[in-house]
Amino acid sequence: MNHPLRKSLFFLSTLALISCSKPAVEAEDGWKNLFNGEDLTGWKAIAGTATFEVVDGEIVGTSVAGSPNTFLVTEETYGDFILELDLKVEHTTSNSGVMARGQFDPAAREGKGMVFGYQVEADPSERAWSAGIYDEARRGWLYPLDLNPEAKSAFKLGEYNHYRIEAIGNEIKTWLNGQEVAYVVDDMDKTGFIGLQVHSVRDSTEAGRKTYFKNVKVQTENLQPQAFSKDIYVVSTVDNALTEYETGKGWKLLFNGKDGSGWRSAKSDSFPSSGWTVNDGVLSIAKTDGSESTNAGDIVTVDKYAAFDLSFDFKLTEGANSGVKYFVTLSEGNTGSAIGLEYQVLDDENHPDAKMGIAGNRTLSSLYDLITSSKQPRFMKPIGEWNKGRVVVYPDNRVEHYLNGVKVVEYVRGSQEYRDLVAKSKYQKWENFGEAAEGHILLQDHGDNVSFKNIKIKSLK
Numbered sequence: 001m002n003h004p005l006r007k008s009l010f011f012l013s014t015l016a017l018i019s020c021s022k023p024a025v026e027a028e029d030g031w032k033n034l035f036n037g038e039d040l041t042g043w044k045a046i047a048g049t050a051t052f053e054v055v056d057g058e059i060v061g062t063s064v065a066g067s068p069n070t071f072l073v074t075e076e077t078y079g080d081f082i083l084e085l086d087l088k089v090e091h092t093t094s095n096s097g098v099m100a101r102g103q104f105d106p107a108a109r110e111g112k113g114m115v116f117g118y119q120v121e122a123d124p125s126e127r128a129w130s131a132g133i134y135d136e137a138r139r140g141w142l143y144p145l146d147l148n149p150e151a152k153s154a155f156k157l158g159e160y161n162h163y164r165i166e167a168i169g170n171e172i173k174t175w176l177n178g179q180e181v182a183y184v185v186d187d188m189d190k191t192g193f194i195g196l197q198v199h200s201v202r203d204s205t206e207a208g209r210k211t212y213f214k215n216v217k218v219q220t221e222n223l224q225p226q227a228f229s230k231d232i233y234v235v236s237t238v239d240n241a242l243t244e245y246e247t248g249k250g251w252k253l254l255f256n257g258k259d260g261s262g263w264r265s266a267k268s269d270s271f272p273s274s275g276w277t278v279n280d281g282v283l284s285i286a287k288t289d290g291s292e293s294t295n296a297g298d299i300v301t302v303d304k305y306a307a308f309d310l311s312f313d314f315k316l317t318e319g320a321n322s323g324v325k326y327f328v329t330l331s332e333g334n335t336g337s338a339i340g341l342e343y344q345v346l347d348d349e350n351h352p353d354a355k356m357g358i359a360g361n362r363t364l365s366s367l368y369d370l371i372t373s374s375k376q377p378r379f380m381k382p383i384g385e386w387n388k389g390r391v392v393v394y395p396d397n398r399v400e401h402y403l404n405g406v407k408v409v410e411y412v413r414g415s416q417e418y419r420d421l422v423a424k425s426k427y428q429k430w431e432n433f434g435e436a437a438e439g440h441i442l443l444q445d446h447g448d449n450v451s452f453k454n455i456k457i458k459s460l461k
Contacts, residue, residue: 031084034074034194035059035216043072046104047115050198058214061198063094065207069136071115073102073195080168082219083194086160088212089124093202096122096211097134099195100167117189118142119197120165120174120182122211123155130155131163131176133184133235141379143182144405147233154179160214166225170238173228180228185236185243194218233309235388235405239281239453246456254301254310254441255455257281266298266330266338266442275445282315285322287449293337295447300328300338300440307395307460310441313386313453319350320383320448323368326391327413327439332430337444339427341413341434342368343391343401345450347383358424365389365403369425370418373401373408380404386453395460 034042037057045052048070051062061072078101089096097119108114116137123129131151133143145152154176155161164175170187173180196213231249236242240257254262259278260271275286275296288295305326312324325340332339344366348354354363364380365373381387381404390402393413401409411418414435427433443452 030219030222031217032219033217035214037214040072042075044075045070045072047071047113048198048200052196052198058212059196059216061096061196061211061213063198063201063207063209063211065201065204067200068109068112069115069200070198071099071102071195072198073099073104073115073193075193077101077191077193078167078218078220079191080220080223081166081194082223082225083165083167083217084163085216086162086214087122087196088158088160089122089209090158091206091209092124092126092157093206094124094209094211095199097136097197097199098122098163098165099136099193099197100165100172101189101192102136102195103189103192115195117192118167118172118184118186120163122161122197124157128152128155130161131174131181133172133174133182135188141405142184142186143235144379145181146402146407147235147405148181151176151179151181154181160212164226166223168223168225171243173225175226180230180232183228183232183234183245185234185238187238236454242456249458251456251458253456254312255283255453257453260299262302263299263443264302266293266300266328266440272296272299282451282453283443283455284449284451285443285445287317287320288447290321290447292447293445296445298325298338298442298444300330300442304438304440305457305459306438307393308391309393309458309460310391310455311457312389312455314345314389315386315451316345316347316383317449318383319347320450321346321351321353321446322448322450323442323444323446324389324391325442325444326393327434327436328442329436329439337446338442339430339433340439340442341399342444343389344368344373345389345444350383365401365408367399367401367409367411369427370421371409371411373403375403375406375408379406388454393460 048067050064050067050070052072100118103117106113119134119136121132121134129145132145166173172184174182234246265272322345324343328338328340346364348363357369360372388404392400397413422433
């Protein structure tokens, strides 16, 4: 229930405190307290009508029916910083988050304003993506916790959770209750405010739910970044480059952004002389007649791989078809595309192959002709934009497909369930299909214009 009198008193008291409030003060070891424990000096609420007040040394945000996401943001902006704070929610629907280098467009939403930019999530739902990184009101999820499932158990409902956020240069790293969570490399926002979110609610039954914050402090000078000790997957939007951290963990680029080094035709020892091109850091196959591997042809890695973690960005044109294959042996002697397990790359809406096969098992990110990907439209980028694919093959033959950071396929190579699927597929005529000890990675020429970049791999042991 809303209390107009309480709300009015809150705003009046906030105005009265502008000239006499206690400012934020320096803490020990170069930290600055952004919240003085007494009032909201240095902060302002924007973009919604949820309320914020100070109760017993805590910032308490209260949800309001009919309001969009509301943010309590710092009046000061920050570039490089390390932020620590404690956050608590008491209900599984009380989604929240912390803006890091947040942005605000006051003219958006018919003058009501809109906050956008990097947000470190507080997600008490069953999904459990807390401390993952979301691009609020812009690109969506940058780092879903499917990329670091061990961290899904870190958040504690009904208790204070300690967040650490490092935004240094183009890197953002997060910790939750001491656990390493997310690592994003992105240069879209170099400066911005720090913000505390009260999320919108679905209906009046959820109004009045509270989100709590305390111990909000920041460092901006003599920063000492904390190294990740675990092998955390890195999401990077910097083209065809690896971080020092990735190189140290064994990652290598399969595409250098300059030429076809490390790749060759699936049917010869040289890179195709036409059809495949490299321009502005992008590897593309030209459109021809839509036929399978009859023009420039597929390309494969010079090296072979057994267990591995493979990432790649891909961009489709309308109606296009391609694929990324793995465990390609080049020993079948078949015509057309070389044989291998395939991460399908397809325009599901406009290519007929999406309606063939069984129950959608030829659609985007599926294990082609075998397992349908369980993807949601909100995690798919439209045709003409870049999507991020990933295939992980573990040493015990577990395999996973990801689309834009979300796991969409999992199976065990060589299991009875897998072999039963092969027996009902187009691959049944090849003995032990997909079960080779090692093989090439392949990019398919299916006669359509498709582009790739940021192709990287790490061998797993």
